[in-house]
Amino acid sequence: MKPVSVFVCQSCGSQSPKWLGRCPGCGEWNSLVEEAAAPSPGRRGRAASSRAVSLADVRPPEGSRLATGNAEVDRVLGGGLFPGGVVLVGGDPGVGKTTLVLQILGHLALERDVLYATGEESLEQVASRASRLGVRAPRLHLLAETSVEGVLEEADRLAPAVLGVDSIQTAATAGLASAPGSLSQVRDSAARLIEAGKQRGMPVLLVGHITKEGLIAGPKALEHMVDAVLYLEGERYRHLKVLRAQKNRFGATSELALLEMTASGLVAVENPSAALLADRPLGVAGTVIGVAVQGTRPLLVEIQALTSASAFGLSKRMSAGLDRNRVQLLSAVLERALHITLGDRDLFVNVVGGIELEEPALDLPLCLAVASAFFGKPLPQDLAAFGEVGLAGEVRGVGSVSERVREASALGFSRGILPASDLERLKEKVPGSKLHPVRSLAEAAEILFP
Template sequence: MKQKTMYLCSECGYENAKWFGKCPSCGAWNTMGEFKVKPETATRGVANFTRGTSRPTLLHEIETNDESRFYSGIGELDRVLGGGAVHGSFVLVGGEPGIGKSTLLLQMCQEMCRNAKVLYVSGEESLRQIKLRAARLEIKSPNLFVLAETDMEQIINETELLAPDVLIVDSIQTVYKRDLTAAPGGTTQIKECSMSLMQYAKNKNVTIFVVGHVNKEGTLAGPKILEHMVDCVLYFEGERNGPFRCLRAAKNRFGSTNEIGVFEMSDHGLLEVTNPSAAMLAGHPSGAAGNCIACVMEGSRPILAEVQALVAKTQFGVPRRTAAGVDYNRMVLLLAILEKRAGLFLSSSDAYVNVVGGMRLDEPAVDLPMVLAIVSSFRDKPLPEGVMSFGEVGLTGELRAVSSASQRINEAYRLGFHTCIMPMQDVDENLMHQMNIVRVHTVGEAIQAVL
């Protein structure tokens, strides 16, 4: 029978027999990709159903034992996964080219192979290239098997014969199924190959790690349904020219999505950063205007980071605004609050805000440190030594409470800070004797307290 042509949106998975320049579901442009569908045999009258092996089960009869986990040997990776990888889980690792995804997974193989059999499938590198990279990373293990293959049927067959405990596919964009006419890396190929891997992981209780590339918008390339199929989505972030990398969980069915892992890229691969705060504050200038120390919560971990700002008189009719590591729209909003509520005329000045170390700070608690850094640069007056801050800023200039205030203060005290500027909220009484805690109501009060 003749195959039917359908069109699938790579952003939201919307299907239609007609092509659209703009997806009717999500509104994205030029995302409708063509794929072929095999027609099903039509039957007249009552369909003849064949009963499969699956049976309905009463909810109270289902066993709820704790999921079986195993450790990858990399503490930061285990933290993001929620305490280790779950047997039979399907994990997607995404990131920009050259960020270190393959390096991380290859280093993970070195530790996992001590107690498990691992198969590393590469569709991007030859066996010789993998061997050279493993030698550079000093990876030697008798239980690590390597396969250079892009045919999905062949990958499944070899995996069946080897029966590994862990399967790694690098990357999902390079593998293909022979019975599909679409090219490798297309929407249809990625969807079908991922479905095959997911079914194999659940049926054979094999843990599968899949590498996925990102597009120019920073999202995972391929259909959005790919992220819904997997159990865990990990994003590897960071500046390629910078030393630090952050592993963040965007989805995790077996743990929290707020935890992050911090790594440092070196000549011998990725090194774990067990104390990110000390690493981020290394090289912090003393007596320089325009910088303030912020404390943000990444899951259960408080992290101190340096927020820098530069305010200079504009040379053009419209002032320039640039943000790196913080939300651009949030920075513009805080500039408007400072001009309206604090009386600082910033409309004729360029403003640049940067987070040192390549970190991305999205928490509202970074509002107050950003404000203090901007005011410090505008007045060309440095903040006193040993001062850190956190707090959310409202549109009327008031400061709002944030979560885990005591943990943030403890982390700052451990690293040698003695003064904390924070909103009016309750903290542990013991901290009041350890640090000089200045609680303020508004942005104006916070500025007067330190500048």
């Protein structure tokens, strides 16, 4: 007799007939949860066959993307919502996921029918939030429902142009006895909604919770099933939020948009670089402007560094916005290249604005900020830098040179420290810019700390 229940790992989906402290599939501890065993599918007949179609006979839908009403969100999506595309929006609790989705659906409902299914708020709560955000769209239909079958039945009745579900962790299908939010429920609920969106050519917006590790709750396969994964980042009490594309089948990945939380909702910041540099201190040691590229957009950020004597002889390395291991590695490279001692000093690094960046092009500005803090010598106010730094202290090229130089020049940074190989690839000179090519950290130090 087959077991009536199985234990399913909430991390990888492995099944076990009995409870185990550690999942045999992925090695996670205490991740197995008891769920009802799925009924046997039995013998299946041959599925209806489909015929292959020549690529020349398939016409992509030109100009059919739906604008969200927010130019920055459209940029991250690659131009708007694609017909039949499924977008998963994740983020910390209270960061603004529901606000963003409700604003998008409210704009789309000005010209078409839109269905918003919520399993976390009552209809009165949603209406109150919409009133606060200034969303007044009679064609926006609200549904308080957690059953996927109920949502799809209402979608059949209304035939909406767009469907929003908040959240996928509260959705459940009647065919499974497990609780909402379990791995099998999240996976099957998402599969039903994705299938409905593809068949109808209807964009679907799914809101997803994230775990304490910063990953979207549920099976990792959920991110592979959808067409785009957007993360809304930002500290709860900061007014600036970052919308980042982790995956996008219809646009550039790692695209970034800066949004400002206001009383009327999330508003696009048209010039993110200028916003991040608005309160920049001048004439202070340990600060420098780095030029990163996020997706297709160059972004200027202020990198700050502070060094102080270690209190107990054991130095600390703390970082906000940059990878801490990268900071430790570059501090060791800096010691060797410039013949300075940082082992007896604490090092603190910060990217102003609360955004997190991982681009190697910020290696050089980080090293310059640490050197400036160590020597106590401010860097020129009109200086910007970019470049990757290797273990031997060499400065390597990073690409997108023209875009970086033009963005820095447009914001008044006329001097630049950049890799020599990138300067050789620069196709056109930017008027008014004085660029200093370097091949190593030692050359950069000779220019800035003679």
